[in-house]
Amino acid sequence: MAQRRKATPRDAATCQHCGAPGVDVHHIVPFRLFDDYVTANDLGNLVTLCKPCHRRADAEVQRAA
Numbered sequence: 001m002a003q004r005r006k007a008t009p010r011d012a013a014t015c016q017h018c019g020a021p022g023v024d025v026h027h028i029v030p031f032r033l034f035d036d037y038v039t040a041n042d043l044g045n046l047v048t049l050c051k052p053c054h055r056r057a058d059a060e061v062q063r064a065a
């Protein structure tokens, strides 16, 4: 998961939603919608979030599905 390790420093280990310290890496487009993990883990599809924002983002994905 090298790409995940790149996303966190790119975002300064800061939640990109609320600005809190965060180290969770969220897939903007859900992982399961991709045919291959390489594309799913492209840096452009990864965003650093704190845990509460990550839970909320995943819940929104569930509702949209």
Ligand SMILES: [Zn+2]
Binding pocket: 015, 016, 017, 018, 019, 020, 022, 049, 050, 051, 052, 053, 054
């Ligand atoms: Zn947050």
